[in-house]
Amino acid sequence: MYEGLIKRYKKYLDVDExxxxxxxxxxxxxxxxxxxxxxxxxxxxxxxxxxxxxTGSFKDRGMTMAVSKALEENKKAIICASTGNTSAAAxxxxxxxxxxxxxxxxxxxxxxxxxAQAIAYGAKIIAIKGNFDDALESVKKISQESDxxxxxxxxxxxxxxxxxxxxxxxxDLKELDYFMLPVGNAGNITAYHKGFKEYLKxxxxxxxxxxxxxxAKGASPIVENKxxxxxxxxxxxxxxxxxxxxxxxxxxxxxxxxxxxxITDEEILNAYNLLAKEEGVFAEPASCISVAGLIxxxxxxxxxxxxxVVCLLTGNGLKDxxxxxxxxxxxxxxxxxxxxxxxxxxxxxx
Amino acid sequence: MYEGLIKRYKKYLDVDExxxxxxxxxxxxxxxxxxxxxxxxxxxxxxxxxxxxxTGSFKDRGMTMAVSKALEENKKAIICASTGNTSAAAxxxxxxxxxxxxxxxxxxxxxxxxxAQAIAYGAKIIAIKGNFDDALESVKKISQESDxxxxxxxxxxxxxxxxxxxxxxxxDLKELDYFMLPVGNAGNITAYHKGFKEYLKxxxxxxxxxxxxxxAKGASPIVENKxxxxxxxxxxxxxxxxxxxxxxxxxxxxxxxxxxxxITDEEILNAYNLLAKEEGVFAEPASCISVAGLIxxxxxxxxxxxxxVVCLLTGNGLKDxxxxxxxxxxxxxxxxxxxxxxxxxxxxxx
Numbered sequence: 293m294y295e296g297l298i299k300r301y302k303k304y305l306d307v308d309e310x311x312x313x314x315x316x317x318x319x320x321x322x323x324x325x326x327x328x329x330x331x332x333x334x335x336x337x338x339x340x341x342x343x344x345x346x347t348g349s350f351k352d353r354g355m356t357m358a359v360s361k362a363l364e365e366n367k368k369a370i371i372c373a374s375t376g377n378t379s380a381a382a383x384x385x386x387x388x389x390x391x392x393x394x395x396x397x398x399x400x401x402x403x404x405x406x407x408a409q410a411i412a413y414g415a416k417i418i419a420i421k422g423n424f425d426d427a428l429e430s431v432k433k434i435s436q437e438s439d440x441x442x443x444x445x446x447x448x449x450x451x452x453x454x455x456x457x458x459x460x461x462x463x464d465l466k467e468l469d470y471f472m473l474p475v476g477n478a479g480n481i482t483a484y485h486k487g488f489k490e491y492l493k494x495x496x497x498x499x500x501x502x503x504x505x506x507x508a509k510g511a512s513p514i515v516e517n518k519x520x521x522x523x524x525x526x527x528x529x530x531x532x533x534x535x536x537x538x539x540x541x542x543x544x545x546x547x548x549x550x551x552x553x554x555i556t557d558e559e560i561l562n563a564y565n566l567l568a569k570e571e572g573v574f575a576e577p578a579s580c581i582s583v584a585g586l587i588x589x590x591x592x593x594x595x596x597x598x599x600x601v602v603c604l605l606t607g608n609g610l611k612d613x614x615x616x617x618x619x620x621x622x623x624x625x626x627x628x629x630x631x632x633x634x635x636x637x638x639x640x641x642x
Numbered sequence: 643m644y645e646g647l648i649k650r651y652k653k654y655l656d657v658d659e660x661x662x663x664x665x666x667x668x669x670x671x672x673x674x675x676x677x678x679x680x681x682x683x684x685x686x687x688x689x690x691x692x693x694x695x696x697t698g699s700f701k702d703r704g705m706t707m708a709v710s711k712a713l714e715e716n717k718k719a720i721i722c723a724s725t726g727n728t729s730a731a732a733x734x735x736x737x738x739x740x741x742x743x744x745x746x747x748x749x750x751x752x753x754x755x756x757x758a759q760a761i762a763y764g765a766k767i768i769a770i771k772g773n774f775d776d777a778l779e780s781v782k783k784i785s786q787e788s789d790x791x792x793x794x795x796x797x798x799x800x801x802x803x804x805x806x807x808x809x810x811x812x813x814d815l816k817e818l819d820y821f822m823l824p825v826g827n828a829g830n831i832t833a834y835h836k837g838f839k840e841y842l843k844x845x846x847x848x849x850x851x852x853x854x855x856x857x858a859k860g861a862s863p864i865v866e867n868k869x870x871x872x873x874x875x876x877x878x879x880x881x882x883x884x885x886x887x888x889x890x891x892x893x894x895x896x897x898x899x900x901x902x903x904x905i906t907d908e909e910i911l912n913a914y915n916l917l918a919k920e921e922g923v924f925a926e927p928a929s930c931i932s933v934a935g936l937i938x939x940x941x942x943x944x945x946x947x948x949x950x951v952v953c954l955l956t957g958n959g960l961k962d963x964x965x966x967x968x969x970x971x972x973x974x975x976x977x978x979x980x981x982x983x984x985x986x987x988x989x990x991x992x
Contacts, residue, residue: 293672293814315922316673321666321696322643327738344694346671346923348960369992384922388677394988399976405755408963411972412918418987422979430984438989464643568762572665572734573696610698610960613758622761626749629772634780637768638744639788642719 294319297456298356304459304490305357305452311364313389314356315346318456322464322602327570328583332590334597338468339567339583340461343575343608347409349529350480350606351381353457354450358443359385367441368392371434373427374444375476375529376406377607382443383413394440396420396427403528403576403612423523424477425534445479446536454480458487461602468501469599472582472589474606475505475514475552476530478537485544501602503550505541506585508578512554514541526557526615529578529607551594559584561619567605574609574616582606644669647806648706654809654840655707655802661714663739664706665696668806672814672952677920678933682940684947688818689917689933690811693925693958697759699879700830700956701731703807704800708793709735717791718742721784723777724794725826725879726756727957732793733763744790746770746777753878753926753962773873774827775884795829796886804830808837811952818851819949822932822939824956825855825864825902826880828887835894851952853900855891856935858928862904864891876907876965879928879957901944909934911969917955924959924966932956 294300296314298307321344325337342350359382362370369392372382379395379402386393393415397407401423410417420427428444435442445451461468475481481503491497507515508525513533520533535541545552560577563584567573582603589595609616627633644650646664648657671694675687692700709732712720719742722732729745729752736743743765747757751773760767770777778794785792795801811818825831831853841847857865858875863883870883885891895902910927913934917923932953939945959966977983 316671316691319669319671321669323666323696327740341666341696344696346673346691346694348958371988384918384924386922387919388922390677392992396984405960405963407974408966409924409960411970412915412924412959412966413922414919416988416991417972417974418984419974419976420979420984421977426979430979430981433981434985434988437985438992440988440992565762568734569737569764572736572738572763574734574759574762608698608958608960609762610755610759610958613755616758616762620761622767624757624767624769626769627771629770629776629780631780631783634746634768634770635784635787638721638766638784638790641766642742642788642790 296356297353297453298360301456301459307360308364311360313359313363313385315352315384317345317352317356318460320344323573325571335590335595336600338602339573339605340602341573341605342457343579343605347380347384348608348611349377349381350454350457351377354445354453355381355385355443357449357453358447359389361449362391362441363389367439369394369440370443371431371440372443373424373431375424375531376402377529378444379415380406380409383410383415387413396431398423398427401528401531404614405611424532428536445477451479451483451486454483455487458484459491462491462497465600467498468602470504470595470601471501472504472586472601473604474530474578474581475507475541476532478535478541481505481544482537482540485548500548503544503548504585504589505545505552506555506581508560508581509554509556514538514552515554527560527578527581529576553585553588555581555584555588559588563587565620573605575605576607576609576611577615579605579607646706647703647803648710651806651809657710658714661710663709663713663735665702665734667695667702667706668810670694673923675921685940685945686950688952689923689955690952691923691955692807693929693955697730697734698958698961699727699731700804700807701727704795704803705731705735705793707799707803708797709739711799712741712791713739717789719744719790720793721781721790722793723774723781725774725881726752727879728794729765730756730759733760733765737763746781748773748777751878751881754964755961774882778886795827801829801833801836804833805837808834809841812841812847817848818952820854820945820951821851822854822936822951823954824880824928824931825857825891826882828885828891831855831894832887832890835898850898853894853898854935854939855895855900855902856905856931858910858931859904859906864888864902865904877910877928877931879926903935903938905931905934905938909938913937915970925955926957926959926961927965929955929957
């Protein structure tokens with residue numbers, strides 16, 4: 293019986309078993325993208341759908357560690373800044389652990405589903421007139437000035453938990469050539485790199501996959517090598533102008549012979565639509581940047597033939613349905629409950 | 643590497659491998675509910691969180707079978723009536739299989755997240771002025787009069803796929819005493835019963851778990867033994883007045899020494915709140931009836947001490963966030979980005 297990633301990967305995670313707080317996170321599907329392979333000929337493509345974690349994003353991987361460690365260290369409260377996914381995870385694991393949870397989110401820049409989660413799990417929510425980077429500054433200060441534990445990815449245990457996704461990939465596939473992922477605060481690219489390196493050291497992997505990170509064009513500080521004071525993208529989860537793990541991201545890219553590139557909101561929405569309509573996978577916009585990035589890299593000739601590629605889908609599409617409702621074409625037919633009318637409507641399209 | 647429930651349980655599912663359409667559904671977490679156990683003393687409680695299936699509900703289990711079989715039988719289009727979850731699953735698997743998908747939903751009685759999914763996956767959506775039962779009548783007729791395959795649970799392959807959830811429970815727990823689940827159209831209780839019986843026959847299980855089914859008070863035709871012409875409950879996924887598998891549900895309850903009971907919307911909302919705030923699990927309202935039902939049954943003395951109980955959570959809370967926003971107490975603090983103010987707000991509650 294699967295009981296969460298700390299128990300599965302205990303060799304790589306230092307936690308006293310009696311403090312484990314888990315929702316059986318991890319163990320997420322790796323879905324073969326056969327329809328996408330027909331478009332990008334000669335590449336074997338998989339989708340790591342981390343949106344099927346318990347709170348709907350990859351953040352649960354780090355949060356099981358951060359909250360277990362907070363209990364082990366006898367903390368009574370946790371705090372995070374968040375574009376939404378971190379707050380949902382912190383609120384859920386915090387509730388389960390009976391800790392007080394405070395989340396600071398940017399006013400009006402958080403997807404509704406994520407806000408609903410923080411409400412449902414009972415967190416204290418502070419919405420500030422500022423962006424994620426501003427929120428993180430306050431969180432860093434208060435965690436230094438009080439006994440409240442910060443659970444953003446600057447908390448080292450978060451990265452420890454998140455690295456397990458790299459283990460799962462290699463346990464499933466044995467090896468891969470390219471790994472495509474969104475880059476926001478840059479904690480996740482740091483975590484994957486750490487995970488792959490630990491497996492390399494243990495001879496479970498022969499060669500590091502090339503890490504291809506992608507930022508949204510309107511929030512691409514690492515690509516442009518400058519802080520973005522007012523980042524702006526439809527991909528709210530990566531709407532970050534001054535990534536906390538900037539240097540570590542650069543190191544991960546360098547050591548893995550990877551790259552970092554910027555993707556437009558239009559390209560993100562195209563990938564969002566393609567994933568749902570071709571593969572039957574509904575992922576949140578920020579997630580889809582990994583597929584948009586693969587398409588761009590493929591078209592630029594950067595992906596070798598016959599290589600094996602994994603695109604990371606970090607969050608569930610249900611987190612942010614406004615993006616769907618506002619950007620996808622649809623036409624709902626409203627009819628009376630009249631079989632003749634219904635039949636006519638159905639058959640005319642077939 | 644896990645590749646979906648048809649491959650995992652191929653001994654029990656008759657599908658030609660080359661037609662399999664899968665999103666790696668199934669293999670969902672079984673979460674120990676330790677905080678709930680503190681409230682319901684002397685009972686071992688688990689939550690089967692089927693809301694972590696690829697489209698966010700248990701419907702994916704049946705849909706992988708129904709759509710694979712539709713391909714095997716050379717169908718070009720599928721159709722379903724739906725309160726929302728079935729349409730999301732049909733649209734996703736249909737998209738992946740390159741089939742035309744038509745969904746008929748009750749006008750204004752479908753959760754927004756579910757509608758967004760059908761839109762995202764590209765289904766043709768017909769909203770009728772009527773309820774689920776009306777929609778199902780039209781679907782039955784058109785599937786008889788044309789070559790369009792019905793994928794509601796009257797399609798026998800749906801039940802075949804859904805029975806695998808029973809296998810997973812027994813593979814994880816070896817045995818259990820009570821199984822609590824929502825009852826809407828009654829396909830799922832039929833499926834679990836079939837699954838448990840097949841494992842019993844194969845000596846993988848010693849004794850059938852007692853099936854405790856729950857309907858919402860405003861949509862409780864089986865409990866009241868009468869059709870509900872205008873069913874009404876906050877739990878939209880089970881807002882059904884004339885269940886298609888009525889007789890099979892009664893048989894499942896009878897053979898397993900189970901019961902069926904009605905639960906008020908207020909009790910459902912209490913369980914919804916409790917699950918999120920105590921266990922960190924955000925499930926859709928209809929799901930929470932299994933926990934509300936356990937609480938009611940426990941209080942009525944129907945649950946033996948030291949027994950092992952599983953509550954089924956059929957869908958993800960993100961499917962219907964309006965219920966959260968409209969029914970849960972919350973108070974978001976809007977502040978300027980001023981550290982002194984933020985600090986004061988945080989510390990005053992600790």
